[in-house]
Amino acid sequence: MTIFNVETPPRHALLNGKLSSTVIDKFEEEINQGTKNYGSSNICLTYFDETIEGASLVDLSQLDDIDYFIENEISDLHYVMPDIFLFDKQPFVTNKTGVKIAGFPDLIIEIWSPGNSKTHREFLHNLYQTSPVTEIWHLTLNSNIVHRWLGKKRLEDTTLLEIMESRTGLKFDLTRSALPQ
Numbered sequence: 001m002t003i004f005n006v007e008t009p010p011r012h013a014l015l016n017g018k019l020s021s022t023v024i025d026k027f028e029e030e031i032n033q034g035t036k037n038y039g040s041s042n043i044c045l046t047y048f049d050e051t052i053e054g055a056s057l058v059d060l061s062q063l064d065d066i067d068y069f070i071e072n073e074i075s076d077l078h079y080v081m082p083d084i085f086l087f088d089k090q091p092f093v094t095n096k097t098g099v100k101i102a103g104f105p106d107l108i109i110e111i112w113s114p115g116n117s118k119t120h121r122e123f124l125h126n127l128y129q130t131s132p133v134t135e136i137w138h139l140t141l142n143s144n145i146v147h148r149w150l151g152k153k154r155l156e157d158t159t160l161l162e163i164m165e166s167r168t169g170l171k172f173d174l175t176r177s178a179l180p181q
Contacts, residue, residue, distance in 0.1 A: 044079035046102045047127055055123070056130035058102035060091055069093070074100050080124060084109035088168050090133060104131035107166045111177075112140045135167050144178050 049055050058077070063069050074095045085105045092103030108128050112121060128136045132151035139146050139160065146164065148155040158164050160178035165171045 044081045044100055045085060045105065045108075046074060046077035046079045046100050047130075048077065055127045057104055057127065057134070059131075060093065060103050066093060069102070070095065074102050077102070080127065082108045082124075082128075083111045086166070086168075086170065088170060104133050106133070106168050107135045107137070107170070109137045109139065109172075112138060114141070137164070139174070139177070142179075146174075 045057070047055050047057050055078070058074075060066065070093050074093065077100065079100055082105075084107075086107040087101070087103060088106045090104050090106050092101050092105075094101050110121075110124060110128075125136070125138070128134055129149065129152045134151060135155075136149040137146050138148075144160040146158045146160060148157060150167065160174050161181070163171050163173050163175070
């Protein structure tokens with residue numbers, strides 16, 4: 001099994017188990033599957049409604065016409081850029097340029113810094129929780145604790161001091177980001 005060695009941003013997107021990011025060359029040897037899926041350094045996750053109360057990720061199963069959505073709607077949607085997100089088992093679609101992605105990711109990892117306002121953190125947390133199948137990890141720069149959810153369900157916290165495994169079995173080595181003990 002591949003273990004992804006991931007340091008703090010730049011942002012990374014893992015699509016169908018392959019890394020797509022601005023640092024793809026650095027990770028190509030670690031990921032034996034080989035090539036990037038998309039060439040953009042700014043891959044973003046789309047959502048409906050820009051209000052805090054109404055925002056939700058795109059549930060592809062609720063769309064009547066996926067082709068119409070890709071052709072006419074996805075490019076106009078609002079978007080966020082999680083630090084790391086993974087589509088492995090969950091379906092996704094992209095706009096024509098492959099920059100905007102719609103769907104429920106398997107995993108989203110956010111690395112909070114002091115510059116992230118409480119309002120911004122709450123907005124992203126609530127937005128990501130609109131997907132009942134998305135595992136969410138929150139890390140902060142001043143702690144080794146990783147807070148985890150599956151949709152709105154709180155999962156047991158873990159730590160950066162060990163290799164972490166998503167519920168889909170993908171392993172992440174974030175130990176280089178851990179604070180010294």
